[in-house]
Amino acid sequence: MRLFEYEAKEIFSRNGIPVPRSGYAETKEEVVEAAKRMNGPVVLKPQTITKARGKAGLVLFANNPLEAAECFARLQGRTHNGEKVRGVLVEEKISVLAEFFLAVTVDYTNAVPVLLSSPWGGVEVEVSASKRPETIKQISLSSLQSHLERHASELGSFLSKYISEVEPDVLKEQLQFLLGKMFHVFKSYDCELVEINPLGLRHDGTLVALDGLMVIDDEARFRHPELVKPRAQSEEEFSREEEFRKRGWTYIPMEGEIGILSSGAGITMAILDLIHFGGGRPANFLDTAQMDRKGIYDAFKIFHNNPNTKVLLVNIFAGLNRCDELSLGITDYLRDFNPPFPIVVRMIGNRDNEGRTILQQAGIKPLESLEEAVTRAIEEARCVS
Amino acid sequence: MSVLAFAHTNVLIQGITGAAARHHTKNMLEYGTRIVAGVRPGLGGERVERIPVYDSVEEACRNHPVDASVLFIPAPRVKDAALEALQNGIGLLVIHAEHVPLHDAMEVIQQARQRGATVIGPNTPGMISPPERAKLGFVPSAYFQEGWVGVASRSGTLTYELVFRLTRAGLGQSTVIGVGGDRIVGLRFAQALELFEKDPGTRAVLLIGEIGGSMEEEAGELVSRGGVKKPVFAYLAGHTAPEGQRVGHAGAIIDRSTGTIESKIRALKEAGVLVGRTMEEVVSMMKTSLAN
Numbered sequence: 001m002r003l004f005e006y007e008a009k010e011i012f013s014r015n016g017i018p019v020p021r022s023g024y025a026e027t028k029e030e031v032v033e034a035a036k037r038m039n040g041p042v043v044l045k046p047q048t049i050t051k052a053r054g055k056a057g058l059v060l061f062a063n064n065p066l067e068a069a070e071c072f073a074r075l076q077g078r079t080h081n082g083e084k085v086r087g088v089l090v091e092e093k094i095s096v097l098a099e100f101f102l103a104v105t106v107d108y109t110n111a112v113p114v115l116l117s118s119p120w121g122g123v124e125v126e127v128s129a130s131k132r133p134e135t136i137k138q139i140s141l142s143s144l145q146s147h148l149e150r151h152a153s154e155l156g157s158f159l160s161k162y163i164s165e166v167e168p169d170v171l172k173e174q175l176q177f178l179l180g181k182m183f184h185v186f187k188s189y190d191c192e193l194v195e196i197n198p199l200g201l202r203h204d205g206t207l208v209a210l211d212g213l214m215v216i217d218d219e220a221r222f223r224h225p226e227l228v229k230p231r232a233q234s235e236e237e238f239s240r241e242e243e244f245r246k247r248g249w250t251y252i253p254m255e256g257e258i259g260i261l262s263s264g265a266g267i268t269m270a271i272l273d274l275i276h277f278g279g280g281r282p283a284n285f286l287d288t289a290q291m292d293r294k295g296i297y298d299a300f301k302i303f304h305n306n307p308n309t310k311v312l313l314v315n316i317f318a319g320l321n322r323c324d325e326l327s328l329g330i331t332d333y334l335r336d337f338n339p340p341f342p343i344v345v346r347m348i349g350n351r352d353n354e355g356r357t358i359l360q361q362a363g364i365k366p367l368e369s370l371e372e373a374v375t376r377a378i379e380e381a382r383c384v385s
Numbered sequence: 386m387s388v389l390a391f392a393h394t395n396v397l398i399q400g401i402t403g404a405a406a407r408h409h410t411k412n413m414l415e416y417g418t419r420i421v422a423g424v425r426p427g428l429g430g431e432r433v434e435r436i437p438v439y440d441s442v443e444e445a446c447r448n449h450p451v452d453a454s455v456l457f458i459p460a461p462r463v464k465d466a467a468l469e470a471l472q473n474g475i476g477l478l479v480i481h482a483e484h485v486p487l488h489d490a491m492e493v494i495q496q497a498r499q500r501g502a503t504v505i506g507p508n509t510p511g512m513i514s515p516p517e518r519a520k521l522g523f524v525p526s527a528y529f530q531e532g533w534v535g536v537a538s539r540s541g542t543l544t545y546e547l548v549f550r551l552t553r554a555g556l557g558q559s560t561v562i563g564v565g566g567d568r569i570v571g572l573r574f575a576q577a578l579e580l581f582e583k584d585p586g587t588r589a590v591l592l593i594g595e596i597g598g599s600m601e602e603e604a605g606e607l608v609s610r611g612g613v614k615k616p617v618f619a620y621l622a623g624h625t626a627p628e629g630q631r632v633g634h635a636g637a638i639i640d641r642s643t644g645t646i647e648s649k650i651r652a653l654k655e656a657g658v659l660v661g662r663t664m665e666e667v668v669s670m671m672k673t674s675l676a677n
Contacts, residue, residue: 103633105633105636106568108598111495113491125634126634190487222461264542266622267542267622269595269623270622273622273663319524319525319528320523
């Protein structure tokens, strides 16, 4: 769950991380109001989940409230990589001596937090990461209870090599203060990432978060219910995603013709591969995590309602559940609906003989081989299209 | 022989009174697993399948020798339960729950590391050692057969699918470990390989991987360093999966060279691992190359 910049900065501010003064606005009146409060030149930043707004020319500068309103008019209704701009952050313009990059994220390999920093902030950080890897400092921390003092000192020495505008000791002191706050945010909000890019160095030697990014672990959403809300998606998309999440479903729409209903991420990916290798194209897939009779019935309706599905491939490997139960889910659906697509079922596992009988009575002849079922689905898709 | 779980491993079931836990406790016992006790706060004194239930891990450990714990605990409560097991000196934890918060998993794994304990999972169907008749988890044992192939897998359903094919091809298994599908897991491929390398009962290893993370690359590195002499095979899913979303610049910096299917296959092939493009292909490669 990636937060908007203004949300991250509100959290930063509440937790003692210095940020510029700002106001979030969704209407012209709110923009003017916020710009008045700033009482000076402002920056208007559209609040999108998609990054690289600057590169897209969407970050605008205004000298007074009137200009701010004009800028807002230019941003209103715009989209950024397909994402509609709803609100903007009106922020005081701050002049800085230097900008750099600082992030706390997770070292997935070692299961510990990792600190990342670069003297080159802004969009340049990825470029410098690949072209000049020596300018990226990466410090894996041994535990969540870390010796931030030591890390701040190490980081300060490293950055001081590139940043001559401030005394190394002042920088270290500032970093120690900031890292403590960042770590607190990282832990208390279950973050995958807390990123400040750019981090500005002001004339008085203090640091200020010019931009802020927080990504919160989706699995910990239950601990932060106040932050769960639609962002890049519409209300409907959001509530559908929430419903799927509650059921443990993963649904991904794609461009092809073959719908895939399967259980388990790994096997679903393997089926996608088999379809591609065989020259077919998946239309969408639904990974149901664990299939049951009701789940399979509901899942069929998802495909039913998607006009892209020209063929439905169902994979059942009943190791823990039972083929007869799942087959009943399919026949429940066939009783209530007339499927707009041919159905190919691959089924093996517990009680597959019983399941086969149930499906055959409903006019479906399940296959035992996954490869054969994929081939059949690809052929059916060719016939339909 | 096998790795990690043996006929003599004394197993505790945390959360034993839940419906799924009861069902799988019965299955594990029928398979031959030596389950000695269960835990469910508030229900101490009860019995599940004749196994005594205690209020705490501490109490269970006071009354029984316990080597391993299988946690049938919902994700939000995994951390506390796992830490309780570790604090009582249990050396092997199997964590089934999917959707365990990242920071909770980190803390459990760090604690385990400090205590020298092994964590399997989170998000794993568990592990099974057919030669030892020991099953810690809920893998459907009907498809598993005694033999000498060690299997480590990131995906539950893909494990069943491939093991089913191995068994049909006459390639039985020494131990099958679902290492877990989460971004953070305790035991990783490279560590599983090291265990299999030391196990005289294992003669070849199959890794079942997928896109994302760096476990396959680490395994490749271990093999190319000469850390594994036994033949290693791999199947990876996700050649054509839609690309996942990265998190900010930091993600791009860290994941620059790992995680893609190409980088994984390259790392494995360069190390001498035989990689099958499909499940059928990897099984037939194993059949051919292990026949003589």
